[in-house]
Amino acid sequence: MSLHQVSGIFVLFSLSLVFFPQHCDGGNILVFPVDGSHWINMKILLEELHSRGHNISVIRASTSWYIPETSPLYTSITIDMDVGLESFFDKHIQDYMKAQRKGASMLTFLKLTKDFCSMIVDGHSLWRDAVIQLFENQNLVKSLKDSRYDLVLADPAMGPGVVLAKYLNLPLVLNVRWITSGEGHFVLAPSPLSYIPVPGSGLTDNMSFFQRVKNMLFYGLVLFQEKFLLQPIYDAMCDKYIERGCNIVSLLQEADIWLFRSDFVFDFPRPTMPNAVYIGGFQCKPAQPLPADLEDFVQSAGEHGVIIMSLGTLVKTLPREVVEEIATVFAKVPQKVIWKHNGERPSTLGNNTLIVDWMPQKDLLGHPQIKVFVAHGGTNGVQEAIYHGVPVLGIPLFFDQYDNLLRLQERGAAKIIHLADVNGDTFEEGIKEVLYKDSYRQNMHRLSRLHKDQPLAPMDKAVFWVEYVMHHKGAAHLRTEAYKMPWYSYYCLDIILFLITAMIVLILSVCAMVKRVCCKRKNKKKIKQK
Incomplete structure (x- = not known):
């Protein structure tokens, strides 16, 4: 077969791929x-x-x-x-x-x-x-x-x-x-x-x-x-x-x-x-590059790094007094802060804090400058924090959030502050503990390694x-x-009842037989005495 013929067959095959779509076994x-x-x-x-x-x-x-x-x-x-x-x-x-x-x-x-x-x-x-x-x-x-x-x-x-x-x-x-x-x-x-x-x-x-x-x-x-x-x-x-x-x-x-x-x-x-x-x-994937303006803000934090805070999709804002206390603490820390907050702008907001309506949470968590994630404990956010190895300061609000954060806290990768206990002192103490106690980051990194070490994604x-x-x-x-199965069969209560009944019948039968034998012997003795 000549080179020209081979080229012609290749062209026809390529056209068939273009004009005749492959069979798709989609459901x-x-x-x-x-x-x-x-x-x-x-x-x-x-x-x-x-x-x-x-x-x-x-x-x-x-x-x-x-x-x-x-x-x-x-x-x-x-x-x-x-x-x-x-x-x-x-x-x-x-x-x-x-x-x-x-x-x-x-x-x-x-x-x-x-x-x-x-x-x-x-x-x-x-x-x-x-x-x-x-x-x-x-x-x-x-x-x-x-x-x-x-x-x-x-x-x-x-x-x-x-x-x-x-x-x-x-x-x-x-x-x-x-x-x-x-x-x-x-x-x-x-x-x-x-x-x-x-x-x-x-x-x-x-x-x-x-x-x-x-x-x-x-x-x-x-x-x-x-x-x-x-x-x-x-x-x-x-x-x-x-x-x-x-x-x-x-x-x-x-x-x-x-x-x-x-x-x-x-x-x-x-x-x-x-x-x-x-x-x-x-749902977790390696972090993608941040938008240019957000990347510049993150890099401007220098060696101190960045704290990010998000309370998920359902909560627009916390009670006003809590927001003011949190903003005051953020203004004191040397880190830069990115805070997803949709409510009224707090009066105590510091120059180091960037308020946003939305943040690329996954990509931020995967950025090496992120030091702490302040979160409500939703399943998605907790799993993304594990994937990227970022320790968590948790403020659980409702549903499963406390249970999620408790699992991280038990493994030494998070600290919980109840909403009722949030004030300037407790929030500042929590932020500093998670920031500067190395065990939080080490434990979260360990969880991240374990999570990623799977034979199949x-x-x-x-x-x-x-x-x-x-x-x-x-x-x-x-x-x-x-x-x-009926509930009594599932828990084998019918079998237990049957076995107990059988045992009672057996014991009563044995007792009856023993009693009968004893009575016969007693009657024989009475006859002999007469």
Whole structure:
């Protein structure tokens, strides 16, 4: 074959690649996310799935403040919701912070618990009503069925996505740490309360007797919330739209794969299950260069370095007196400060402090000039701090934040200041301790090394298992069927009762036989005496 002929074949082959697209083995994924900070990490997973050729549809509320209706990543399915989710959470959060500032009395604790339960019930009821509208829209239901989705990817912090997967009879993958009634493991795997702390208890995996009592009481609160507050919200919907009915806990337990946004570098060791995949830190990546003006500010700090402060997506500002105290302390330190703050500008702000509406948090945490991260303890921020090895001064506000920070504090990588205790003295003392006590940075660097030393990156694990469920139409072989057992069978109470009964019958039978033998002997003696 001549060189000219070879060149001609090469040109034809190249044109065929251009004009005839390669076959793409992409799947169809229906996504039911949760708004706010949960959407941030869900979006990162969707970006990766989209880059691998999968078609994605996202169900969103008409009042969503984080999930846009139009996106190059997905096709949106918008359902009506009357209340704006941002304003809904904002009111509860401000009330919650004010209550914390009044002190940790029993009355305050009861008020916080009541307000928290009220907020949770209102939020689930909003979503329940919105999804009922979806079920009643026959055209939309037909469209969902005709789309032939391969699976539902849901965040189970809200329950409707789980119900929808059952309604459409599709495999279910959960992007999860929190479920409707708390931490996901408590309905997935055995969870001995002797060493597994219940979220909100403020306990570690090393508990004294009275701490275990406290842990048990907090678990009672979780069960109360699950059985009497949340389950009734979904029961009517399940009974009406799911054949033979269901309950939200059993639907969660039917999920094929649980992608847990955690790992055991961060979390306490505990029992788990084959269909739990740990993807903690999957959203973390090496830092990108900062914008020029921000880089100049960071470099101007010199050898003292930079402190950054952010309280996440839900909190716009702290109470006014707290903001003033924090600004006063920042003005005293030799470090430069970058503070994400959306409220009124504090009057005590120093020249070393830069107030911003938004910051590239991941890229800042990866910058060698960053010395301390002042944070509220959200899962995303904590995992990014671990990834980049930056010690944390934590001010937990609500939800899981105290538990997240407690795990870092137990490993010597963070210090916690309760919101009720924040003043000029405590904040200054905390900043200096985390800045100048080398053990905080050393311990965080150790956690960072452990987190990164994995055979497969967390994102690759997440995508592999999503595609695994697509290829195999589910992963039922990894899922325990224990959830179908009655509670008394699960805990072997029927067996214990049977064995106790059998033992009692055996003992009584032996006693009866002995008594009978003794009576016969006694009667024989009486006959002989006569």
